[in-house]
Amino acid sequence: MLSVYRKEMRSYLVGPIPYVLAIIFSAYMAWWFFFLGDFFLYREARMENFFGVLPWVFIFLVPAISMRLWSEEARGGTLEVLLTLPVKSWKIVLGKFLAAWTLLLFCLVATLAIPITVSNLGDLDWGPVIGGYLGALLLGGALLAMGVWVSALTAHQIVAFLVAGVFSFVLVVLGFVAARVGGDLGTACAQISVASRYDSLGRGVVDLRDILYFVSFMGFFLYLNAVTVENGRYR
């Protein structure tokens, strides 16, 4: 698993993708927070505005990271080689996923200048900031696990990007549907929505149930991914 992780990280480092993603992501988040969010007009040392928009940005960012993971292997003809290696499918899947998750972490780290700036200007409560980043990492991990699985289903990166984007959108929007619809449907949507779990972490409360939810989510899609890869070996 570690060798797959290292290989993926090496391919990230030499290519432009992680840098381009981190540049666009950090610049957009800073633009959103300081310009569109009118930070200096409201003058509140809070980061809700930043963490509130993150799930929507992840709808684009996460599929952009995950789309190439399997599709590129299939397109470049290296998938067959990879599948014939004496490595278990789940190890390959986990290695690829962890590398992509590290890239997402790199993108999030690139935005740390924002809370540092805010804390220099006022009395920022770091608890919700830490909770928010943890939530973002877990939410990103969940969407990423799904995106990596989608990538294993198609040889086309664009298709993988679009399908993962739509799935991510549905998952994120479920929380807002729950808020608008109400009733039993709303309650059900709220229970399975990633948004309410993410919101809870963003308050600065790390609940074991939220962690378990995200880990289960990741585990399920990584398992599906491993199953998909394993099936590919027998085709």
Next chain:
Amino acid sequence: MLSRSRTILSLSRLSALLLLVVLVLLNVAAARTSSRVDLTEDGLYTLTDASKRVLSSLEDPASIRVFWHNVPGEQAETQRRYIESLLREMKAVAEGQLGVRWVDLEKEDGKQEVEDAGVQPYEYQARKEGEIRTTKGYSSLLIEIGDEKEPVEQLLQIGPRFEYEVISRLQRMTRTDDVVIALVAERPPTNPFGGAPTGRFNAIEHLLREHLGAGLRSHLSLDDPVPPDVDVLLVVGPMDSEEQQVYHFEQFLLRGGKAFVLLDPVHAPLFQAPPTQAESSGFEEWLAHLGLTVESGVVGDFRSFQMRPRQIRTRIGTLVERINYYYWPLLRSFQREGEEDRRGVNQDNPATRGFDQVPLFWPAALSIDEARHAAAGREVTVLAATSGAGYRRQDLIGLDHADEDNRHLTEEDLESAIPLMVHVEGPMVSFWKGRPAPGEEETGDEAEDAGEEAPGSDEGDEEPVEEDGPPRLDEGQGLLVVLTDAEIVDDGMTRVIGRAGIDFILNIVDWLSGSEDLLTLRAREPASRTIDKVEPEEQSLLKWLNVLGVPLLVLLAGIVVFIVRRYQS
């Protein structure tokens, strides 16, 4: 081969389904547990020690029934889980004295129960089967101890105040002390048309009544001596008080009473032109005798920032706009930042500790005669003061102008820690010592002594008994808190600015009355953490540094990696 691959595919699907079921069951099982870490600086989402004290001292069994059904809103699920966790914690701390039950409103029994409990539903518009329909929802709970019932409504809206709302009710329902607090405030005129009460200080009266129940004497008049059973006197916004009223107030203090006076030298109602002259409370002379001078003019704070609402008339009607306003002092907790001085909210006093960003509206400066207090053996503590950028303004013209008009302020105009709220405790001498009290006949001997401090008089002298009242005292021990702003509890202001000010005042009232359980709870509102004033040039620099600086660094890192790899290869 084909059939083997089909078998594997079927097995994979089955195993994925099984895993899904296991994970769902695991999450459902975990939902019944509560294990969480609260990372917030003030532990906003964790039970305080004060709450634990109240809960562990429950003598009679209490029960809480939660009615939560069809609650819309983006935060509904997050708030539900927070309430659930906190109630679970409360139940554990109460050691069997508190029962918690979530009523299932899907069942007929539940529907009947909510009706019997008298909990009011709220209605909202929701889309159902393609149509917008009116739907009923519940987000309330009912606390019961014996026959006594107390509801807590709108659980969704109260956020982290949930703990305070529940614990304060439990405390009120179980309190055994008989503290009496009297409120001296203008009585609202009768509204002949019914509807909302008129007057300025209804909210504070309502909250005090909610908090104290029968322990509150509202609209007490100082025309008569303060009844002996009153423990704390809260005087809000006195205007042109007569000498006799001040005398009755003083006599209450000298008898060992505790008083809190909220003066209102400049009352500037929202959406109206501010006054051009300060108003007299009638207490100024008496306070000066005590060693506290209410200075003329108002105090501003250039480091503060509040949003001041103003009305704009347009063709389509009147709009309310909020503008940046740097004049009103916003009391901050500077000591939290490690600066141990007298600025902002005093963090050593249990009543004010933890409060931050308390809004004041045109207070006056208090000048403290330290030597006089020291000579009298009185202890004086500043409970609230401006930041390091406070300033005094004698002229009241143009008070409602926005910040831009105030640019003429220079560093020399700014003053650090102008006292706005002071606590005085210790021996006090009557303002009327050696003189006849207001309403008393002046005798020959007293006329000779009039105007003097009566240096040779004995301590604890008891003068002739006042008609139908307690004996007159010339000296005594008292405790007084003075704040030079009453708009902090003004209905109009609190509607717009929020209740941070009222909580601050309630805390001091509780502290004076010796009920300290709720002190730490009230200060636990998520503080509005206002940042320091930043000049426009610095703002631009910071914005662009964030938008371009970090991405440039990442780009640079990419180029370095690229060059190194190329060199290595």
